[in-house]
Amino acid sequence: MASERTTKEDGQEHAINADEAMSSDDKHEFDPDETTLHDDQKCGFWKFKPQCLQCFANVNFAFVSLNVAAFLYTFGWGVFATGVTSIQTRYGLPSYIIGLNATLFETATMVAVVFVTYFGGGKNSHRPRWIGFGIIFAAFGTLLVASVHFIYGPYDYGQAGDTSGNVSDADGLCVLQTNGSASPESDCDAAEVGSLSSQKRDTIIILLVGHAIIGAGFSPILTLGTAYIDDYLERKKAPMYFGILYAMYPLGPVVGFPFASLFVSYYVDVNTMDAGEIELTPDDARWVGAWWMGYLVDGILVFFSAIPFLLLPKRLPTAKSVKLGKGNQEEKSEEEMGREIISRIKEFPSATRRLFVNIAFMTVAIGHAVESAIVSGTTIFLTKYLEEQFRVTATLAANLTGICMVTASTVGVLIGGFYLRTKKPSLADHGKVMVIFGVISFLLPVPMLFLGCDQESFAGITLPYEGSSDLTERNLDSVCNSNCGCTPSVFNPVCGIDDVTYYSPCYASCVDTNLTECSCVATDVSVISSSPSTMSSPQVSPGMCGAKCDTIMITFVVIAFLYSFASGVPLTCDVLVAIRSVDEADKPFALGIRQMITQLLGWIPTPLYMGLIIDSACILWDEDACGDRGACWLYDLKDYRFKVIGFTVGMKFLSLLLFTATWIALKYGEKRGKYVQTKDVDKGTD
Secondary structure, eight states: OOOHHHHHHHHHHHHHHHHHHHHHHHHHTTOOOGGGGOGGOSSSSSOOGGGGGGGGOOOOHHHHHHHHHHHHHHHHHHHHHHHHHHHHHHTTHHHHHHHHHHHHHHHHHHHHHHHHHHSSSTTTTOOHHHHHHHHHHHHHHHHHHHHHHHOOOOOOOOOOOOTTOOOOGGGOOOOOOOOSSOOOOOOSSGGGGSSSSSSHHHHHHHHHHHHHHHHHHHHHHHHHHHHHTTTTTTTTTHHHHHHHHHHOOOOHHHHHHHHHHHHHHTTTTTTTTTTTGGOOOTTTTOOOOHHHHHHHHHHHHHHHHHHHHHSOOOOTTEEEEHHHHHHHHOOOOHHHHHHHHHHHHHOOOOOOOOHTTTHHHHHHHHHHHHHHHHHHHHHHHHHHHHHHHHHOOOHHHHIIIIIIIIIHHHHHHHHHHHHHHOOOOHHHHHHHHHHHHHHHHHHTTTTGGGGGGGOOOBBBTTTTOTTTTTOOOOOOOOOOGGGSSOOOOOOOOOEEEESSSSSTTTTTTTTTTTSOOTTOOOOOOHHHHOOOOGGGGGGGSSSSSOOOOOHHHHHHHHHHHHHHHHHHHHHHHHHHHHHHHSGGGGGHHHHHHHHHHIIIIIIIHHHHHHHHHHTEEEEEEOOOOOOEEEEEEEEEEHHHHHHHHHHHHHHHHHHHHHHHHHHHHHHHHTTOSSOOHHHHHHHHHH
């Protein structure tokens, strides 16, 4: 009996010491005395573990490092989205290729997570080094994407002329054919006709591989990073710490969009050309910004963010207190662990069935996937959408996307979380909030269907040439330029005095360098008679016609801000319903199933699908001499609007139906006493 009492007392003293250790982290977190630390608790790399680094062997330093990595993870999305138009124009890529890059990024992340969590999440694995080497891998992928700019030569945009309107013979003037043949000679082989050029093929491969490497490289921070921090956090501090961590993800694009917009305001070849040599302006349809600079800076920042993880110890010094508190759980025999694993395997079908027949969980999980599909599709292409619909520069479009719309969503998430924290509504009321804001966010995009600039007047594409009766089919060739030998491989848009855009001076049938004799340009007899000097003035000027529509754009931005805010408010409800609508034992598995559904139905397929939608609205493609289709020069703006915004409205309606089903299921469950009140749950975790 005395022996038993002593054992109990020792156990109590042991537990008390563990609690004291957990409540006074400073005793272990910041102890620089090497004699108190095991080798795997010291900061350093391999054998290099000097005393000066041991002050960083604490959970706070690890937490800050993880926050920086999480910020840079989504920061890269802003860099990618801002450079979409420039990358497409520079390398002649359709939108579905851009979407494929995003899809491959998400696919690589999901596949790598399985590998990383299995091998890097083991009991004896060095989780910080897994994270560090993964981030270095992501930095390599980022720099690989940027290297495309340095691999190939300068951008040849086919100069349309200087500001005075002078154009040389080599820049696309009409050269009248005297032999009766108006077809230009082609430099490509028969085997190359209609196929990808080697440069474009290599570019696509490098971009796809680079973005896949980035996605795979960042996967450890999504799983191992959270687990590593959670091992050494006090329970009462965990909500605050993880709240800060999850705030880093939406903050990344907020900073990434305006940051990358600075670089696309510079010409793509700014590193090899003097400013005086650059004749294009950001307003020109052929403008390509220095997209690669954003990737270059991002890659360097990502690389340096890996260093702290390579220096962090395998176990933080607080692991002593953690082991004291969890010793009984960690010291199970191999036989007990084996029985537990077998039991979990046997339980797997039952757990899966419980989740899939849980209407509240399944509807909210699929609804979240639908919402994620909207985010993944619009985040990448929203900057491009603003550029095309409102004729603004990439810099302004990126700033509007990041500051106005992404920020609005972030504020909505914070306000939604504050509401739940203060009001502590029931689980059914969570569903009601989701439905109310679902209705608001479904109705707000509807006016956007009608907000956009008027379609450009483009000869042969949106309206017939002067002298033609109608536009039976889109064709750049006409009677007025039939003897000019024009080629669509050189896009030099010019705006005529008739306020019509022509594909090039050649297609406007301009035969002189001063652009005063262009037979395809309609002439207004009344203007000529009232102003004789018109006959000696240029009939076309470089650039596309089409006025901006600032008032309509401001209206669009205001509605988009309100929409983003309304979409962000119920996100916290979404997460809590998914967690609390399932049995306690099923929570970790439920979160995994929810994430899998989100990836498979939302993040992975939507960018590619959205790219195909955008491409389907194109009415004028860039084509090289071999007929290979590249980027889109002109969209049917109305068709573009209705397809992109219509996709958003349709998906919002689908998510509203799913969230309504969630709300009904929660109300029915509460009447049967199935769900615990949120207020009661929160009291236990404060």
